[in-house]
Amino acid sequence: MPVLKPRVNEPRLPELRASDASALGAGVFAERMRFDSADLSGRDLSELAVTECAFAGVRLDGATLRGASFDEVQITGLTAATLQAERARWHTVDVRSSRIGAGELYDAEMRGVAFTGCKIGFLNLAGSSLDDVLFTECAIDELDISGARASRVALRDCTVGTLTVAGTRSSNVDLRGTRIERTTGLDGLRGVTLDEDQVAMLVPSLLRSAGILLG
Secondary structure, eight states: OOOOOOOOOOOOOOOOEEOOGGGOOTTOEEESEEEESOBOTTOBOTTOEEEEEEEESOBOTTEEOTTOEEEEEEEESOEEEEEEOTTOEEEEEEEESOEEEEEEOTTOEEEEEEEESOEEEEEEOTTOEEEEEEEESOEEEEEEOTTOEEEEEEEESOEEEEEEOTTOEEEEEEOTTOEEEEEEOGGGGTTEEOOHHHHHHHHHHHHHHTTOOOO
16 A cells, blocks of 8 residues: 655745844744844744744744744744744744754644755654654654654655654654664554665564564
C-alpha cells in the first residue's frame, strides 16, 4: 500500500508592505507585511496572529510565541538559540535556511508546514497535531514527537541524532532516506515506513524490547 505524501504548498502571499517589527507584540494581529533583518529577541509575542506575511533574517533568541498563530507565512533565515512556541498554530508555513537551538513547540497544531535546509538542536513537538508536515535536508540533533498525532509526515534526506516516538499515533509517516542514529519509544513506530537500513539499525533494540538476548 503506497504511503501518502504530505500535501504541502508554498504560502500564497499578496503584495507585502515593508513593516517595522517593533509593532509586533503579545496579542497583535499582523497581515500582509514583510519583516526583514528584525531582532525580536526576548520579546513577548504570545498569542500573536500573523496572516500572509514574510520574515527574512529575523532573530528570535528567547522570544515567547506561546499560542501564536501563523497562516500563509514564509520564514527565511530565522535564528533562535531558544524559541518558546508551545500551543502554537501553524497553517501553510514555509521555513527555510533557519537555525534553532531549542524549539519548544509541544502541543502545537501544524498543517501544511515545510522545513527546508534547517539546522535544529532540539525540536520538541510532543503532544502536537501534525498534518502534512515535510522536513527536507534538515539536520536535527533531537526530534521529539512523543504522544503526537502524525498524519502524512515525511523526512527526506535529513539527519536525526535521536528520534523520540513513544506513544505517537502515526499514519502515512515516511522516514525513508533519513539517517537516524537512535530511536526511543519503539511502540510509536506503528504506522511509520522505514527503509532497510533503518530497520537493520533498529534490530538490536527490537530484540531487547522482546526480551531476546544477543550472544
